[in-house]
Amino acid sequence: MTQPAHSTVDVLANFNRQALARALNLLEDRRPNRQAQALTLLDTLSTLPASAHVVGLTGPPGVGKSSLISRLIEPQVQAGRRVAIIAVDPSSKVSGGALLGDRGRMQLPGQVYARSYAARDRLGGLSREAFSAVFLLRHCCDVILVETVGVGQSETDIAALADTTVLVVQPFSGDLLQFIKAGVMEIPDILAVNKADNQELAQKALADTQAALSLARRPVPPESAAWDSPVLAVSATTNLNIDTLIQALGAHWQHLQATASLEKKRAAQNLEWGIGEIVHEVGQRGLAALGGVEGVRAAWHQQPAHWSVVRKLSVLLEDVQYRTSSR
Amino acid sequence: MDTDRSEDKPPERLQDRPKDRPWVMRTYSGHSTARASNELYRLNLSKGQTGLSVAFDLPTQTGYDSDHALARGEVGKVGVPICHIGDMETLFADIPLGQMNTSMTINGTAAWLLALYIAAAERQGVEPQALQGTTQNDIVKEYLSRGTYIFPPEPSLRLISDVITYTVKNVPKWNPVNVCSYHLQEAGATPVQEVAYALCTAIAVLDTVRASGRLDAAEFTAAVGRISFFVNSGVRFIEEVCKLRAFGQLWDELTCERYGVDNPKLRRFRYGVQVNSLGLTEAQPENNIPRIVLEALGVTLSKDARCRAMQLPAWNEALGLPRPWDQQWSLRIQQILAFETDLLEYGDIFEGSTVVEGKTSAIKNAVWAEVERVTDMGGVISALGYIKEQLVASHTERVRNITAGDHTVVGVNKFTETADSPLYSGDSSAILKVDEAAERDQVARLQAFRATRNQAEAETALSGLRTAVLNGENIMPASIRCALAGVTTGEWTQTLRDIFGEFRAPTGIGGAAAARTVNGETAQELEELRTRVRKSAATLGRPLKVLIGKPGLDGHSNGAEQIAVWCRDAGMEVVYEGIRLSPEQIVTSVRDEGVHLVGLSILSGSHLRLVPEVLTGLRAEGLSDVPVVVGGIIPEDDAKDLRQAGVARVYTPKDFEMLRILSDMVEVAEAAA
Ligand code: B12
């Protein structure tokens, strides 16, 4: 295996956007030799701190996720943070193609790196490529804003990736609130009711959303990790409460650190993602071949600590192949 | 045999009733500089044209001075640059504004250009009360189709309302707004969509005016009476007759019911027209003349629904800008129709036709249903995204039907055999070429103007403008003071940009329906193409990802939208960010997104500047291996230059077979891998 030149890693860690783009192209490349290079690159990077705050914004199409991200960028750039954006759009089931239009809704200052992904065969969720991109970017910048389309159950992917999940809704989002009430949807870390430039509607929406949250079945979190999800009325159009939203993001990030839950959360997410990918690739039978969820968990923990999660997964997938074919 | 008494009566003819007055005849024109355009206007008037229709260049329309970085290469190209009162005075030198009827296609900066017009008239000694004409001033269709918007919807509606409330009191013969359905049809709208969305726009405008509280009841009624329309007329001219009858009846009902206008005269549907240009072809361009004639019938045949003003495109519409002779040919069409035929001698010839009545009421019903849907969504502004998606979907349908041969276009997908044309040989000689020196000349004169004006006066006027805007005063008086003080178009607009911010309109492509089952052969071709795209992932290492870019101030989005939607339907991953991007922005997107191919769409005539800038930018980012294809209005001589500069392929309107273009794109991307 060839080691990526250390200079490449340095350049990436310095948020060089030309190099980042090339690295992300490589992560997507399915040709075997490129995949090997990609894994090596990720391994090398995983020795660096993964210090970026990964913020996921999810919600139905048209609620203003891209517009909100656009508003979140400037203050962060002003504050000297290196910002990366990953935007995911659904793929057409008929053709497999996708229209990636989110960056068009964003004001992108020159210092920002932004890339769009098609969900491909994941229902409105995140493709492996998008996950890998975030895994890489975590080592290269300060904030990663991830936009995914989510309605109901299909946005669970983002919860397995983001440190902080923001659910964006708009006035008249009754269906979505039903999902929360019914417990179908996990409770986000922050709930943003966008388009609050319309005062009257926004007030009503706030009330509905709060009611839905309080009715939702919440698993009782360990004392120390308790976090009360705030509900914020915001407007991407008028910039209303964008500062409050940024504060809430910061508060949640602080909270994760103060309660030492970031590492745990990420470890759990990574495993959850790994299992999801295994099921996606080789189905329940493949999972069973690895000894089910428990087997994967055990194997995952036994793998060398310096492996990137993507390598962990790919080794497990090779393992399944080996086991199912040698039967 | 019984003799019918009526047979004794001669048919109603000229001798019995006065011939109707013909509509105002205009030609949409302007280019290079104010001086060159003034000459053109005087020439046109001498040929019997009865009004003026000013085409502004894109910097003027989007609020940039001729020496702004974003104006480079666009000055004087598709219209006349007007930066200050000096330009406006030159434009109308020796044209008495008190007698002229001037239509100005101006929207984002409408309040400002009207201020300049009023100021220039004042310098000619003409009172505002005497001025006649129109400012287009319809921002909604800019968001939906035309692309020269600047500010977000709310402040834009306020500007429109300011112009209306000001003119109703001070320039009473002015049409402050021309609500446009024309541009919706040019973006693919069906007749029903065209009428419905225009009515929704009129509602948004009048509701804003009413809510402004600036007009008393009588003045508001007068304002309703001043609203005019700018419509389209396609080659299906019988349906167009019905559409316009429906439009008129709906407007009458709406103004009566919603705005309580009792006086039927003030409820009259007054409209000007530019006939359909989207259907005018590059192949066998001489066929456009019969198309234009038939389209003109749609807005003239029915006396009750006849246009007040008309401008016709030229036979070489799809080739590039028309020359004076080309425009003259189109003016002659109008004159023949009005003065040689018997068109103006009869009452409404459709009276009593059950066929026309039936079609008219079917259109009316469908329009009402769509207006209600938009109203339920909170009105035209809240529904912008929805409406844009509807337009893109309709246009996709149209393109699909032409590609599949379901919609006949003579000389394009049927009867394509042709003898050599004595009119057009395929080179670049049959269009107007704007002198490249015009931009330098304009910039030099602008800078001289700035250097000699009273700087303190200009600054005072600008700060007065700022105060007026912030205090919610009508913007017109402060703008007229700015005009007289020598403020420039860029300064006026920047002042407002700083306060209002800017806007990006929805692209409408996200929701556009995937290509529905097209008929036999085309469906199969599409399936084959999808397979080909899927397979290309093996060569490319990952699914084919392309970027469709619109550099420059160009607002023609149809082509880019269609290419983007069809690429998606062929299975590609498509990055599309909408119109008006700088070459730098496009290069950044290409880099960040890691696309395999870049497709640029340019119809504004600025391709020789913009494309090389993108190519240079790509090289600077180490991306010279990413192939670039270009489409739009690109004369063959320029296409050669572009290919020489490294462009892989160039497409123009004659390349109507979408699937062939797409399969080319796959080939180009694979070859570069
Ligand atoms: C429709 C139209 C409009 C519509 C645009 C609606 C919209 N949202 O797109 C409206 C009415 C708004 C409009 C306005 C104007 N227009 Co106009 N318009 C046209 C018209 C009639 C058709 C263009 C079109 O949409 N065709 C349909 C699409 C599908 O075809 P297409 O874009 O050519 O794309 C095909 C190929 O070219 C190619 N292609 C194009 N792009 C790409 C990209 C890629 C990657 C690939 C692979 C292929 C490809 O593939 C497509 C498939 O067939 C043309 C004349 C004509 N008949 O071509 C004038 C024309 C383009 N307009 C013109 C002008 C001047 C204007 C104005 C600037 C006038 C003014 N002074 O204000 C305004 C302002 C617009 C602006 N903001 O920039 C001129 C341009 C002159 C020039 N280049 O020298 C033209 C040529 C008319 C003329 N002869 O004067 N316009």
Ligand SMILES: Nc1nc2c(ncn2[C@@H]2O[C@H](COP(=O)(O)OP(=O)(O)O)[C@@H](O)[C@H]2O)c(=O)[nH]1
């Ligand atoms: N009134 C209002 N409209 C908004 C707001 N945020 C976004 N929009 C509009 O909603 C539409 C969809 O926005 P977009 O950011 O693309 O939504 P996304 O699909 O969730 O990413 C656009 O037309 C925006 O202009 C807001 O705060 N108020």
Ligand SMILES: [Mg+2]
């Ligand atoms: Mg979005």
